[in-house]
Amino acid sequence: MKHQLNIIIGSTRPGRAGPVFAHWLEGFAREHGKFEPVLTDIAAFQLPVLDEPHHPRLGNYQNDHTKAWSKAIDAADAFVFVAPEYNYFVAPAIVNAIDYLLREWKYKPAAIFSYGGVSGGLRAAQALKPLLTSVGIMPVPEGVALPLYQKLLESDGSFQASEQVQGGTKTMLDELSRWSEALKPMRVA
Numbered sequence: 811m812k813h814q815l816n817i818i819i820g821s822t823r824p825g826r827a828g829p830v831f832a833h834w835l836e837g838f839a840r841e842h843g844k845f846e847p848v849l850t851d852i853a854a855f856q857l858p859v860l861d862e863p864h865h866p867r868l869g870n871y872q873n874d875h876t877k878a879w880s881k882a883i884d885a886a887d888a889f890v891f892v893a894p895e896y897n898y899f900v901a902p903a904i905v906n907a908i909d910y911l912l913r914e915w916k917y918k919p920a921a922i923f924s925y926g927g928v929s930g931g932l933r934a935a936q937a938l939k940p941l942l943t944s945v946g947i948m949p950v951p952e953g954v955a956l957p958l959y960q961k962l963l964e965s966d967g968s969f970q971a972s973e974q975v976q977g978g979t980k981t982m983l984d985e986l987s988r989w990s991e992a993l994k995p996m997r998v999a
Contacts, residue, residue, distance in 0.1 A: 895926030916946035919989035930955030
């Protein structure tokens with residue numbers, strides 16, 4: 811059985827480009843064949859700034875949005891965060907979404923598919939990694955960065971990945987697959 815890869819769309823703002831890249835990544839991951847990809851859009855869960863009365867380590871969630879988010883993340887074996895860079899940092903929606911949970915993230919690998927201006931979102935990607943490790947996620951070094959992402963979008967709003975992006979994405983998925991398999995015994999323990 812294939813491991814489930816949640817492709818997490820990290821931007822919730824109007825006019826965001828994340829869904830375009832996430833849909834492309836979903837198709838690429840499906841063709842890649844090592845995962846069952848699932849689009850997971852943070853915006854769809856309508857998570858307010860963390861509003862649970864109990865610490866996430868207790869798993870005593872009171873709100874329906876948290877219970878739905880927990881179920882979606884718990885089902886995953888691995889993640890790719892489609893992450894924009896906002897003000898040289900991680901999108902606040904990603905930080906908030908991660909902070910909602912704890913157990914559901916543990917012993918799962920993650921990669922970052924970042925996009926932004928000149929840096930391609932690399933500053934956001936690097937800032938995100940310590941947060942991921944603090945909740946038990948293993949961030950893999952392999953990732954994809956899209957600099958000047960607006961120039962990569964077609965006139966119809968679609969994304970046609972270059973050979974380099976495709977190659978980097980394949981390498982990222984290969985490594986995620988290795989880590990997902992290696993961490994599986996820890997997830998079932």
